Amino acid sequence: MPAPVAADPTSPTEVVCLGESMVTFLPSRPGRLADVPAFTRTIGGAESNVACALAAAGHPVKWISRVGADGFGDHLVEAIGAYGVDTSAVRRDADGRPTGIYFRTATDRSTTAHEVAYYRAGSAASAMSPDTMDRADLFSGHVLHLSGITAALSDDCLALMRELAERVPGRPLLSFDVNHRPALWRDDSGPDVLLAIARGADLVFVGDDEAAQLWDLHSPRAIRAALPEPAVLVVKAGADGATAFVRDEEDGADTVTSVPALAVDVVAPVGAGDAFAAGFLSATLRGLPTGARLRHGHLMAAAVLTDAGDVCVPPARAHADRLAALDDAAWGALRLGPGWTSEAAGRTAEATDSTTSAEAVAAS
Template sequence: MTAPEQDLTWRPPARDGRHTVACVGETMVSFFPPDEAALDTADTLALDTAGAESNVAMYLADHGIDARWVSRLGDDAFGRRVLRRVSEGGVDVSAVRTDSRRPTGLLFKSPKDPARNGGTRVSYYRKGSAASAMGPYVLDEAALRTASLWHFTGITPALSPTCRRLVEAALGGERPTVSFDVNYRPAVWQESAAPLLRALAQSADIVFVGLDEAQELWGSALREPGDVRSLLPSPRILVVKDGARSATAFFGDAQARVPALAVDVVEPVGAGDAFAAGFLTGILRGEPVHRCLRLGHITAASALSVPGDHGPLPAAGEIEDLLKASEQDWCSTRWAAGSRAGCAA
């Protein structure tokens, strides 16, 4: 069933007359070869930051949304680098605390790795990190208590038992609207993630999940976005992303689907976070669902076209042109790295 476009609009309640988003989770320093060589043959490494929740916060800030990042960092140069980078992205970092006993997490990324059939390999060094010591007490931070929407991902409950209890507490009891990106990362799990991630998704208001990760978690019988909706009927809004093909949003029994933009992909990591930020921006603005989905695709394209996790958005006028484009023009648009979005020849 597809409802009329104007019926597929919902805006969460504001706090103190405005919409603010608190994103909770770990951010690390990432190392990667600047020339896209394999990690084991690279002569030099570039540095950036990498964290699903801070990625969402920075893209929300890019879109003009009041975004906060809540986390813990080590009292080290890596932690100071992360804090500066996220703060420079326009995000409120006043609820980020420093842990003098635990380090900032690290990751190493190898694009086009032969061991992954030309895909990206990521190696984490985050065990015992400052962020892994977070627990339910984090919910007492003023940045969370005064926010109108909380954003969590399925990465955080895998970091430690206390982080798991944090996410479970955030999704239970009295709380504001909660957005949850399943964001399944097998490398960070020491146990089967499927039952917990399904339970957490069922408890959230807005849920993002890729069709491929849903199949990996809950079975290959989930062939279509509608199958995922049948598995996760509780969220007010469920967004199922089907890779480079499309994304489908379910509002109750109604649904809307928007094809993805064609993109010359430089690096896929971070695109899901960008999509979530774009979609949430549309929701917080009270946009109809097709514009929310398009804004998700536009923001994801910005991440796909850069080697790091965060790329620049097009100018506001260019974004609006894409949001208003006919379906034919939208589907003919190709996004090339280092150039403005435009229609394919």
Template sequence: MTPGVEEISGAPEVVTCGEAMLLLLAEPGVPLARARRFTGSVAGAESNVAIGLARLGHSVRWIGSVGADPAGDTVLSTMRAEGVDTSRVTVHPTAPTGLLLRDSHATRGIDVQYHRAGSAASTLAPESVHAPLSSGTRLLHLTGITAMLSDSTHRLTRYLIDAARDRGVMISFDPNVRHKLGTPDRWRAVVGPLLTRADLVLAGADELELLTGQDAERAVHTLRDGGVDGVVVKYPDKSAVLTNAAGTRTQPAFPVSVTDPVGAGDAFAAGLLSALLRGVPPGRALAEAATVAALVVQSTTDIDGLPTPAQRDRAFAHLVDHAESVHR
């Protein structure tokens, strides 16, 4: 058996790994410094994608670590309630669960404060995760955030990529650049080399430029020449362009009323990955991804708007086919 892989019945179709944090979200429209009332939720790039895929009907394992504290209890209960496999999550006896505070607004800049230094997730390492992949796992989804948390999480990210490649498991990678985690040079050194290890890269145009030193169009060609099967570039106008062996396709964002834009990228990733896992053609897959993102930006937290398949399909029919929007 391949190291890091175990044979179990009911193996997860998808595996993700990263930090899930307790989210304290300020009342809508109120700047963080003035907020007095907060809504509790869970946030984290990989956990958002895990919940998104689970709601869309996929079996998902999330690998992470939380503290032995109420915030960790909230993270675990939320993930389990969504049907996400938490069997590879560790509870650290002394390190705390990460905390994220932010405000919520449709148009102005959003203030985000991370309290994740020394968190339980930053202690994750290859030796602390037993058999992360299972026979039957089809997809490993990772982001650059995990690699940037600590030296040990960087090693874990590379370990997971190696295990997936040895097993023939598809790897999707979203750099998800967070400038508060490191300098541009540090992001280039740690995350830049990981791009070419993936089968599918989902990145903003600015992220590709930062990580490769090339404009987005040239970076796509470089990644494809380096062995990446498909690259999705997300542009400032919220359009997305997928380039793979079948050609290039563009998907504009759907015109919806935005309540809170945070979480749109993770929602897009969940929608796209679900479509690809189901064998949906690329053009339809991009449209489904944009649909899931459009649903998420119409609610406040990162996960409240994530749809079920029926909700996705109903929204798709309205946004793409202009069907009746009211479900009676």
């Protein structure tokens, strides 16, 4: 098993997240976009979601991107910074490119009624390239986290992603979430591009549904066979849990660990994959064993699933640690609903034994 990740002692930053964030408009009520009378403004973006969740969990994190020289850009930088994220490396576009925005319905993504309207073509973030992004900023943490969304934004973004996927001296541990978004790709190159970037990463997150759609792979072991290069591969199976393959540095053999997902009363499914990555990375940075990393991923995902936005405040670390340490029966008995991450719920979990804590949190 690889040695636990530890922050570079010469840098205050543990994780750098690179990618586009957008101003997100959430509907005031369920229904078609055509029928929604008003929207609430918030933020959304895979990599900034990870950054916000990690910062809220107590990790020094930097988000790097480009935003427009407009009010929406101001809002993104201020809102993401409010989570404790370092936004000093975010660049403003001087050539009139706008900050991306999108609208979505309140309906579950899995239904045909779900709608998302993106206004991000030609955005400031699409101008990210090897020439516009500072390598010193990108390599300033111990972990650099990317997602496949960036590769689909423009040819310049793709060139940047390909360069960062090269195993060069001095590169931080590269974390990559495949995050396949078919609608963003302008051609049929997505499967080959995403596979190549994943092979260049050290830690990869991929959904089993993504792997099936992209590469016609239909089991965790088949996915691992196609992606032998990353030291750690995490295959997410939604409500069925997640499996981590961790290669031993000495003999090259994998240790395989699977952890079932939690039962959750879902408010909105958007952002759960990003939250899972943040939970897994947080536990990795703390040197926790693989099973605990997966459990913290599930807990962070549950926090977002039980909230209306793409980002939310995670449970206090002591609360999450308590739940992650439950025995298998108590873990399987948990059912989390809206409000479970609150301070009161955390105190309840801390004050009870593992069996009753499961009951208390399920009831909260």
